[in-house]
Amino acid sequence: MNGGFSKILYRIAAPNECDRIRQALLAFYFPEELVTRSYLDESQPQIGPTEEHIQYALSFVHQGMAAVAIEQDHGTIVGVTIARCVKPGTADELLAMVPAAGSRRWAETLRLFAHLEHTGDVCGRFRSRRSYHVFVLAVEPHFRRRAIGQKLMDFQLARGKSLRFRVVSADVTCEVAARICERMDMRCVCAMSLNQYRNQSGEHPFVVTGPNHIVSTYARYV
DSSP states (O other): OOOTTOOEEEEEOOGGGHHHHHHHHHHHTTTTOHHHHHBOOTTOOOOSOOHHHHHHHHHTTTTTOEEEEEETTTTEEEEEEEEEEEOTTHHHHHHHTGGGOSSHHHHHHHHHHHHHHHHHOHHHHTTOSOEEEEEEEEEOGGGOSSSHHHHHHHHHHHHHHHTTOSEEEEEEOSHHHHHHHHHTTOEEEEEEEGGGOOOTTSOOOBOOOSSOOEEEEEEEEO
């Protein structure tokens, strides 16, 4: 069933829904997420996110910064978006987490996140002390082409404003998400090919084989 006529409810995710959100992320976010798919390390054959990556994303559910799209007929989560608070020192905070990382995969992911924060420099560009930063946006494949992603982003924009953020930003890794940001009058402040990224040792820990290899940062005032 594609749920073409099912009613969709949009709301803030509750902390007691973390298990369901976890299942949704593993089902239709991480399998397509560019950073997760492109990590290259022959010594670590694991495919998919580390447990630390999953827990990092879920930690923001407890902070009230995640929203879900619920198919009301069955109560199924068909869309998820998660944001975090970004400040001028966020890149340094991410790098400070690297020594405690339980795997090289998570350590390299943290370094990449820090690099994106540094190059995007949303707080500096918009002269703001913080930004409501969306870093997860996913919709179940059978429910796509119904503007669910757009409505989730609209929800997050309103959520950021209600929490008194002056700026809302997002990292996106696909054309669909980029178009959503553009329709919301968000400005692309930085775009980087993941294949061009090098870590502190000059290595390419992420290698993309397909045409979709750009990570872009968008932002706007609210």
